[in-house]
Amino acid sequence: MYPPKKKPTIYEVADRAGVSIATISRVLNNPEKVNPETRSRVLAIIDxxxxxxxxxxxxxxxxxxxxxxxxxxxxxxxxxxQRLRGVASVLATSNYELIIYTVDSLNRLSSYLSSLPYTGNLDGLILMSLPIHVDEARRLIDHGIETVLIEFSHPGMHSIVIDDYEGGRMAARHLLEKGHQRIAFLGDKEPLDYSIHPPSMRLKGMRQVLEDAGVSLPDGYVRLISNTQEDATRAVHDLLGLPLPPTAIFASSDVQALTILRVARKLGIQVPGQLAVIGFDDIDAAEMADLTTIRQHLDESGRLAVEILMSHIIDPSRPPQQVKLPLILVERQTT
Amino acid sequence: MYPPKKKPTIYEVADRAGVSIATISRVLNNPEKVNPETRSRVLAIIDxxxxxxxxxxxxxxxxxxxxxxxxxxxxxxxxxxQRLRGVASVLATSNYELIIYTVDSLNRLSSYLSSLPYTGNLDGLILMSLPIHVDEARRLIDHGIETVLIEFSHPGMHSIVIDDYEGGRMAARHLLEKGHQRIAFLGDKEPLDYSIHPPSMRLKGMRQVLEDAGVSLPDGYVRLISNTQEDATRAVHDLLGLPLPPTAIFASSDVQALTILRVARKLGIQVPGQLAVIGFDDIDAAEMADLTTIRQHLDESGRLAVEILMSHIIDPSRPPQQVKLPLILVERQTT
DNA sequence: TCCTTACCTGTAAGCACTTTCAGTGTAACA
DNA sequence: TGTTACACTGAAAGTGCTTACAGGTAAGGA
Known part of the structure; x- marks a missing residue:
């Protein structure tokens, strides 16, 4: 044997395999575009x-x-x-890599946002339900990283949002139509540094509708909690244990709504007979539980985000796109 | 405002500096060959x-x-x-990037498996419930990409599996203990090219236990379906519409179990009074629905996969690790 | 049977640089 | 003054790879 040769190039491989360099390249980058036979022959030579x-x-x-x-x-x-699922589904067809960064605190977020433009080597970025500061946005834009915000918006950036206020109104109207007069609200506590807090907007919408209808919303009917199971369970117990308990609850997320359902079941409370429940999101589990809810098309938001990204990566001169996704009331068995 | 900035190239820099691209290249690679004045001017523009x-x-x-x-x-x-969640949770604390590849067919899988070793630049790879062929495995190993298989195993590679057979036995024993004699099974159809098919193993385990107990399992009680909602719904209807319907159903996944619950609710069938249901997996929704199920710790499998990966990336000489995760019967309200 | 269509494949035109090579201007020397 | 030696520089020819395009072939349809 000869001493180890120099680094082989694609040309050598092509030579040996009796095909063109294009085919080698394709075997490596778009394997499905080359005949399996050729492919495995090439692969063998590569190895x-x-x-x-x-x-x-x-x-x-x-x-x-x-x-x-x-x-x-x-x-x-x-x-x-579910949003991620939407993202992944369209990305899978596009040979773009999908890199996931999870953040557990706003600190971590800003650390990502400050380093990613420089070292991330990204063509596009999607921010899920996360706020962004002006200077961070500036940096991303300067670096030509197309960014779409979901559930937030920022001037000059793409965004996909829903009308949370209107969502709250829809839920309230629905409950009112069903004849409820004692309606409670269950939502997440507002974190300090978020500029906009969707659950608060939903509460606001609901409050408005109730007010217009002359229905009161006592403070005791409004529960803002952290997003732990225990907190939710306790809040529901509190609510249902009130001297004059609500006959309906609007939960600002399906997960919370499901918790309500669960506690009710445990307490032997009939749903929707004694208690109506409406959620928000329409996650998969909502359908399984027959939960009435306000649907924001989660998968769609993910898909759309990628599509916006792609079209702007292709033609960056296009103006920022700000999409407001429609909300739909999905009536099932809990109201 | 500036015009939307693209990633600058060496040409742009050359333009602005009024020199040729060659000079820029030299500034970067052989600074000593460039006049200090020119150099600093170019450097300034680069910055x-x-x-x-x-x-x-x-x-x-x-x-x-x-x-x-x-x-x-x-x-x-x-x-x-949920497995992914486990993966992401531990990866978030390391500074590794998490890249997600979704496959919708085995074709796509093998296309990934053939190109990733060459162009993927991965340190580690996790395969979720996906089979791998010898030559693909070989290639991964040759390229030093640590790989852990979840729900499958392959000689020479790390794997995390559960005892599906035993899982089926556990479910069957539980149902038997509860006094059921007419027990049905609902599971996914076996895809053609998978070497091992977990649901089949679970069925096998259940069949064994029933046999040992002298309880018969008529063919009509075994439904293998594709994983669509409609199929599942129809199968459940079929099962419950039988002249002698089962009094219990073991579903080989929680999702299917939840479908059963849903159909039963629609049909006014009491659970667990008239029908007991036990699932498999213990996904989040199972707890919300108070579903009795066989828990395979999904999050844990993801976490463990990453941990195995990490420890072997640090020290590749360690031998392949094959882990069998324990199964736990979680009794809730549906049996 | 002929025409579509789909699939493979090679040709050739990039891509964003690096490097070679042939200058060019200038300063120093005779 | 002419000559030479340099230090710089730009044009252009690579570099190893990707990909648009188009030709060829085989399979399917009318």
């Missing part, structure tokens, strides 16, 4: 030669990095997962 | 434009990169999501 494409040459030829990142709150909530 | 040579950017993002990939079936099923 034999120990060929490794030079990353640097690759970068040169590649237009972008073909990477899009998603920053999401530590993803435990089904709603994030 | 101003925030120019980063592309190859370098790519290299930084890729080669020095700490990247672990996860290949998962097109993630629609909660169980995958």
């Amino acid at each position: 034999e030669l120990g060929f490794i494409p030079k990353a640097e040459a690759r970068a040169r030829a590649l237009s972008g990095a073909n990477r899009v990142g998603v920053i999401t709150p530590f993803f435990t909530a089904p709603s994030f997962v | 101003e434009l925030g120019f980063i040579p592309k190859a370098e950017a790519r290299a930084r993002a890729l080669s020095g990169a700490n990247r672990v990939g996860v290949i998962t079936p097109f993630f629609t099923a909660p169980s995958f999501v």
